[in-house]
Amino acid sequence: MxxxxxxxxxxxxxxxxxxxxxxxxSRIENSEIEVLDLCIDVPDMFNVQSMYAYIHRNYLKEELSSEQKKTLTKMDRMTEQLKSADIVVLSYPMHNFSMPASVKAWFDSVMLKGQTWDNADGKYAGLLHGKKALIIVSSGGFYTKEPMIHWEHAISLSKIEFQFMGFSDIRAILAEGMNAGGEIQSENIKKSIAEIEKIIQDWYH
Ligand SMILES: Cc1cc2nc3c(=O)[nH]c(=O)nc-3n(C[C@H](O)[C@H](O)[C@H](O)COP(=O)(O)O)c2cc1C
Structure with missing residues (x-):
């Protein structure tokens, strides 16, 4: 695994x-672990050249020149890395009610047609069945109650991305109120650790 x-x-x-x-x-056993640090290995964003290469290769099934292939190298590497994993754990802070740009760039890098999803007969289908994902997000504010529940676009969007790629089991932990300090913050961290323990129990034992 x-x-x-x-x-x-x-x-x-x-x-x-x-x-x-x-x-x-620190609490998982029986698994090979690989780490992708998006602060160090910053995902590419599509530019004119890479978008042209992506469309011509993945949609139009054309052969690319070696120069064109190069524009997709990092996206392809991150996609292969994701495909090689059974369980993905994604962690990041909420920035401006959603995921930071580097995390979105990672999703954009790995959500490649024909690799992690496809469509046939007008229907979209995820290709990564049987995989599991856990999303861990920390936020300064609170989003589990009205009216702020509608402002939360970090976990909600991350779940949709994994779902679109066909992941079978998607869990999420929101460590909210991290800017509240004191007891509220430490209680919410404790609650998140308890959720982590439960998920590890479900997935690794
Ligand atoms: C650029 C930036 C944007 C942020 N935007 C939000 C936000 O929209 N909502 C929120 O609740 N907290 C926001 N925060 C607070 C962080 O989500 C919070 O401090 C979180 O605990 C940081 O995660 P970390 O401890 O893993 O670094 C923001 C912080 C920064 C630096």
């Missing part, structure tokens, strides 16, 4: 989401 840990934690050791990911990592 292989677990891929994808993290974006620009606050490094002070990051709450990183602490939760480290907790997850």
């Amino acid at each position: 292989k677990t891929l840990l994808v993290k974006y934690a620009p606050r490094e050791e002070r990051s709450n989401s990183k602490k939760l990911l480290d907790t997850f990592r």
Whole structure:
């Protein structure tokens, strides 16, 4: 079994989401672990050249020149890495009510037609069946109650992305209120760790 840990934690050791990911990592056994640090290995974003290459290769099934192929090298590498994993754990802080741009760029890099999803007869189909994903997000504010529930676009979007790629089991943990400090913050961290333990129990035992 292989677990891929994808993290974006620009606050490094002070990051709450990183602490939760480290907790997850320290408690799993029986799994090969690979780490993708999106602060170090920054995903590419589509530009004019790579978009042309993607459409002509993945939609129009044309042969690319070696120069054109090069524009998709990093996206292809990240896609292969995702495909090689059985379990993916993605952790990041909420930025402006959604996922930070590097995390979105990672999704855009791996959600390649013919690789992780496809469509036939007008129907979309995910290709990564049998895989599991856990999304760990930390947020300064609170989003589990009205009216803020509608402002949460980090976990909700991440779930849709994994669902679109065909993942079979998608879980999510929101460590909310991380800017509240004091007891509220430490209680919510504890709650998140308890959720992590439950998921590890379900997936690794
Ligand atoms: C650029 C930026 C944008 C943020 N946007 C939000 C936001 O929209 N909603 C929120 O609740 N917290 C927001 N925060 C607060 C962080 O989500 C919060 O501090 C979180 O705990 C940071 O995660 P980390 O501890 O893993 O670094 C933002 C922080 C930064 C630096």
